[in-house]
Amino acid sequence: MQNSEEIKKLKYSIILPLFFVFLLWIVKIIDVSEQLHLFYYGVFPREIKGLLGILLSPLIHSDFTHLISNSFPIVVLGTGIIYFYRELAYRVIGFVWLLSGICVWLCARDSYHIGASGLIYGLASFLFLSGLIRKDVRLASISLLVVFLYGGLVWGVLPIFPHISWEYHLFGGISGFIAAVKYRNRGPERIIWSWENENDTIEEDIEDELNEKTIE
Numbered sequence: 463m464q465n466s467e468e469i470k471k472l473k474y475s476i477i478l479p480l481f482f483v484f485l486l487w488i489v490k491i492i493d494v495s496e497q498l499h500l501f502y503y504g505v506f507p508r509e510i511k512g513l514l515g516i517l518l519s520p521l522i523h524s525d526f527t528h529l530i531s532n533s534f535p536i537v538v539l540g541t542g543i544i545y546f547y548r549e550l551a552y553r554v555i556g557f558v559w560l561l562s563g564i565c566v567w568l569c570a571r572d573s574y575h576i577g578a579s580g581l582i583y584g585l586a587s588f589l590f591l592s593g594l595i596r597k598d599v600r601l602a603s604i605s606l607l608v609v610f611l612y613g614g615l616v617w618g619v620l621p622i623f624p625h626i627s628w629e630y631h632l633f634g635g636i637s638g639f640i641a642a643v644k645y646r647n648r649g650p651e652r653i654i655w656s657w658e659n660e661n662d663t664i665e666e667d668i669e670d671e672l673n674e675k676t677i678e
Contacts, residue, residue, distance in 0.1 A: 472545060479540030483533045486578065489521050490529050504576035505566045505630075515575065516563030519630075522576040532578045535612065539585040542604050547592075550649045554641045558584030561637040562630060570629035577627065579618070580634030586612050587638030595646050 493500045504519040506512025523529040544551040562580040586608050593605030619632040 472541075475545035475548075476537070476541045478544060479537045482540065483536055486521060486523065486529060486533070486536075490523055490526065493522070501574050501576050504574040505563055505570070506574055507567050507570045507572060512567055512574075516560065516567060519563060519576045520559060520578040520581050523578070524576060528577060532582060535582045535586075536578060538611065539582060539589065539608070542589055542608075543585055546589075546601060546604060547649050550645050554588055554638075554645065555581070555585070557641045557644070558588070558634060558637040561640070562634040565633035565637070566627070566629050569633070570627070573627075575627040575630050577630065579627065580630035580637075582612075583615060583618070583631045583634035584638035584641070586615060587635040588642045589638075591639050591642035592646070592649070595642060596650070598650070601650070 489500070492498065500522045501524065503515055504512070504522055505515030523532065540555075543554060547554065558581055562584055566575050566580070589601075590605045590608050593601035593603075615631070615635075618626065619628055619635055621628050
Protein backbone atom coordinates (compact mmCIF):
# COMPACT_ATOMS: atom_id res chain seq x y z
CA MET A 463 0.00 0.00 0.00
CA GLN A 464 2.78 2.42 0.95
CA ASN A 465 4.70 1.59 -2.22
CA SER A 466 1.68 2.36 -4.37
CA GLU A 467 1.29 5.72 -2.62
CA GLU A 468 4.95 6.53 -3.22
CA ILE A 469 4.64 5.61 -6.91
CA LYS A 470 1.54 7.77 -7.21
CA LYS A 471 3.37 10.65 -5.51
CA LEU A 472 6.34 10.24 -7.86
CA LYS A 473 4.08 10.27 -10.92
CA TYR A 474 2.42 13.44 -9.70
CA SER A 475 5.80 15.04 -9.06
CA ILE A 476 7.14 14.41 -12.55
CA ILE A 477 4.07 15.63 -14.48
CA LEU A 478 4.68 19.38 -14.09
CA PRO A 479 8.42 19.29 -14.97
CA LEU A 480 7.67 17.19 -18.05
CA PHE A 481 4.88 19.54 -19.07
CA PHE A 482 7.14 22.54 -18.57
CA VAL A 483 9.87 21.02 -20.75
CA PHE A 484 7.22 20.17 -23.38
CA LEU A 485 6.12 23.82 -23.29
CA LEU A 486 9.72 24.99 -23.77
CA TRP A 487 10.05 22.79 -26.86
CA ILE A 488 6.78 24.06 -28.31
CA VAL A 489 7.92 27.65 -27.78
CA LYS A 490 11.27 26.99 -29.48
CA ILE A 491 9.74 25.12 -32.41
CA ILE A 492 7.28 27.96 -33.03
CA ASP A 493 10.08 30.50 -32.63
CA VAL A 494 12.21 28.79 -35.28
CA SER A 495 9.44 27.87 -37.71
CA GLU A 496 7.86 31.35 -37.65
CA GLN A 497 11.17 33.22 -37.26
CA LEU A 498 9.78 35.21 -34.35
CA HIS A 499 13.14 36.07 -32.76
CA LEU A 500 11.71 35.66 -29.29
CA PHE A 501 15.03 36.49 -27.65
CA TYR A 502 13.86 40.11 -27.85
CA TYR A 503 11.47 39.18 -25.02
CA GLY A 504 14.35 38.24 -22.72
CA VAL A 505 15.65 40.29 -19.84
CA PHE A 506 17.46 43.41 -21.04
CA PRO A 507 19.02 45.07 -17.98
CA ARG A 508 17.87 48.50 -16.86
CA GLU A 509 15.62 49.03 -19.88
CA ILE A 510 11.83 49.20 -19.66
CA LYS A 511 11.61 46.85 -22.64
CA GLY A 512 13.53 44.25 -20.66
CA LEU A 513 11.15 44.08 -17.70
CA LEU A 514 8.83 41.63 -19.46
CA GLY A 515 11.76 39.25 -19.69
CA ILE A 516 11.63 38.71 -15.94
CA LEU A 517 8.51 36.65 -16.61
CA LEU A 518 9.25 35.32 -20.09
CA SER A 519 13.00 34.73 -20.38
CA PRO A 520 13.02 31.24 -18.74
CA LEU A 521 10.69 30.13 -21.56
CA ILE A 522 13.03 31.27 -24.34
CA HIS A 523 16.23 29.60 -25.54
CA SER A 524 18.84 30.65 -28.08
CA ASP A 525 18.91 27.33 -29.97
CA PHE A 526 18.04 23.66 -29.61
CA THR A 527 21.43 22.86 -28.09
CA HIS A 528 20.71 25.36 -25.33
CA LEU A 529 17.25 23.85 -24.82
CA ILE A 530 18.50 20.26 -24.78
CA SER A 531 21.12 21.07 -22.14
CA ASN A 532 18.41 22.52 -19.89
CA SER A 533 15.68 19.92 -20.43
CA PHE A 534 17.05 17.01 -18.38
CA PRO A 535 18.09 19.09 -15.34
CA ILE A 536 14.64 20.69 -15.24
CA VAL A 537 12.96 17.28 -15.12
CA VAL A 538 15.31 15.90 -12.45
CA LEU A 539 15.40 18.94 -10.18
CA GLY A 540 11.75 19.81 -10.73
CA THR A 541 10.67 16.29 -9.81
CA GLY A 542 12.89 16.34 -6.72
CA ILE A 543 11.55 19.59 -5.34
CA ILE A 544 7.89 18.70 -5.95
CA TYR A 545 8.32 15.21 -4.51
CA PHE A 546 10.02 16.27 -1.27
CA TYR A 547 8.70 19.81 -0.89
CA ARG A 548 5.18 19.60 -2.30
CA GLU A 549 3.80 22.34 -0.05
CA LEU A 550 6.71 24.68 -0.81
CA ALA A 551 7.68 23.69 -4.34
CA TYR A 552 5.63 26.21 -6.28
CA ARG A 553 6.52 29.05 -3.91
CA VAL A 554 10.22 28.25 -4.24
CA ILE A 555 10.00 28.01 -8.04
CA GLY A 556 8.14 31.32 -8.24
CA PHE A 557 10.54 32.96 -5.79
CA VAL A 558 13.63 31.85 -7.73
CA TRP A 559 12.03 32.71 -11.09
CA LEU A 560 11.19 36.29 -10.09
CA LEU A 561 14.16 37.15 -7.86
CA SER A 562 16.79 35.90 -10.30
CA GLY A 563 15.12 37.79 -13.15
CA ILE A 564 14.91 41.01 -11.13
CA CYS A 565 18.57 40.76 -10.12
CA VAL A 566 19.62 40.18 -13.73
CA TRP A 567 17.60 43.21 -14.82
CA LEU A 568 19.27 45.34 -12.16
CA CYS A 569 22.87 44.14 -12.36
CA ALA A 570 23.70 42.18 -15.52
CA ARG A 571 25.48 43.23 -18.70
CA ASP A 572 23.65 45.13 -21.45
CA SER A 573 22.46 42.17 -23.48
CA TYR A 574 19.42 39.95 -23.82
CA HIS A 575 19.45 37.25 -21.12
CA ILE A 576 17.33 34.19 -21.84
CA GLY A 577 16.93 30.55 -20.83
CA ALA A 578 15.86 28.43 -17.88
CA SER A 579 19.40 28.04 -16.57
CA GLY A 580 18.78 30.52 -13.75
CA LEU A 581 15.86 28.42 -12.58
CA ILE A 582 18.01 25.28 -12.74
CA TYR A 583 20.74 26.87 -10.64
CA GLY A 584 18.14 28.09 -8.18
CA LEU A 585 16.53 24.67 -7.71
CA ALA A 586 19.92 22.96 -7.43
CA SER A 587 21.15 25.36 -4.75
CA PHE A 588 17.84 25.19 -2.87
CA LEU A 589 17.84 21.40 -2.75
CA PHE A 590 21.48 21.30 -1.70
CA LEU A 591 21.33 23.86 1.11
CA SER A 592 17.88 22.85 2.34
CA GLY A 593 19.00 19.24 2.64
CA LEU A 594 21.94 20.32 4.78
CA ILE A 595 19.91 22.68 6.95
CA ARG A 596 17.25 20.10 7.77
CA LYS A 597 19.74 17.30 8.56
CA ASP A 598 17.38 14.80 6.97
CA VAL A 599 18.88 11.62 5.48
CA ARG A 600 16.47 11.68 2.54
CA LEU A 601 17.06 15.32 1.74
CA ALA A 602 20.79 15.02 2.31
CA SER A 603 20.84 12.25 -0.29
CA ILE A 604 19.15 14.61 -2.75
CA SER A 605 21.83 17.18 -1.92
CA LEU A 606 24.57 14.66 -2.71
CA LEU A 607 22.81 13.69 -5.94
CA VAL A 608 22.62 17.34 -6.96
CA VAL A 609 26.34 17.81 -6.28
CA PHE A 610 27.20 14.59 -8.14
CA LEU A 611 25.08 15.38 -11.21
CA TYR A 612 25.49 19.13 -11.35
CA GLY A 613 28.66 19.86 -9.41
CA GLY A 614 30.05 21.41 -12.58
CA LEU A 615 27.39 24.10 -12.35
CA VAL A 616 29.71 26.12 -10.12
CA TRP A 617 31.77 27.07 -13.19
CA GLY A 618 28.68 28.54 -14.81
CA VAL A 619 28.55 31.41 -12.31
CA LEU A 620 31.95 32.68 -13.46
CA PRO A 621 32.38 35.03 -16.45
CA ILE A 622 34.34 32.46 -18.42
CA PHE A 623 32.19 32.28 -21.55
CA PRO A 624 31.01 35.72 -22.72
CA HIS A 625 28.10 34.28 -24.75
CA ILE A 626 26.60 32.59 -21.65
CA SER A 627 24.53 34.52 -19.13
CA TRP A 628 26.66 33.70 -16.11
CA GLU A 629 24.72 36.45 -14.31
CA TYR A 630 21.50 34.44 -14.59
CA HIS A 631 23.35 31.41 -13.25
CA LEU A 632 24.81 33.38 -10.35
CA PHE A 633 21.59 35.12 -9.33
CA GLY A 634 19.62 31.90 -9.79
CA GLY A 635 21.96 30.13 -7.38
CA ILE A 636 21.80 32.99 -4.88
CA SER A 637 18.00 33.03 -5.11
CA GLY A 638 17.91 29.30 -4.35
CA PHE A 639 20.09 29.76 -1.26
CA ILE A 640 17.91 32.62 -0.05
CA ALA A 641 14.80 30.49 -0.55
CA ALA A 642 16.36 27.62 1.44
CA VAL A 643 17.02 29.95 4.36
CA LYS A 644 13.67 31.71 4.02
CA TYR A 645 11.70 28.44 4.17
CA ARG A 646 14.03 26.55 6.51
CA ASN A 647 11.25 26.07 9.09
CA ARG A 648 8.65 24.97 6.56
CA GLY A 649 8.32 21.87 4.43
CA PRO A 650 8.92 18.19 5.14
CA GLU A 651 9.38 17.12 8.72
CA ARG A 652 12.59 15.33 9.55
CA ILE A 653 12.08 11.58 9.95
CA ILE A 654 13.49 10.11 13.18
CA TRP A 655 14.83 6.67 12.28
CA SER A 656 14.62 3.72 14.66
CA TRP A 657 18.40 3.52 15.05
CA GLU A 658 18.41 7.14 16.23
CA ASN A 659 15.90 6.29 18.96
CA GLU A 660 18.03 3.33 19.99
CA ASN A 661 21.08 5.58 20.27
CA ASP A 662 19.10 8.04 22.38
CA THR A 663 18.00 5.22 24.69
CA ILE A 664 21.58 3.97 25.08
CA GLU A 665 22.80 7.48 25.85
CA GLU A 666 20.04 7.93 28.46
CA ASP A 667 20.95 4.58 30.11
CA ILE A 668 24.63 5.55 30.27
CA GLU A 669 23.72 8.95 31.73
CA ASP A 670 21.49 7.29 34.36
CA GLU A 671 24.30 4.90 35.35
CA LEU A 672 26.73 7.78 35.74
CA ASN A 673 24.24 9.68 37.88
CA GLU A 674 23.73 6.66 40.12
CA LYS A 675 27.49 6.28 40.61
CA THR A 676 27.78 9.95 41.41
CA ILE A 677 25.04 9.68 44.07
CA GLU A 678 26.80 6.74 45.70
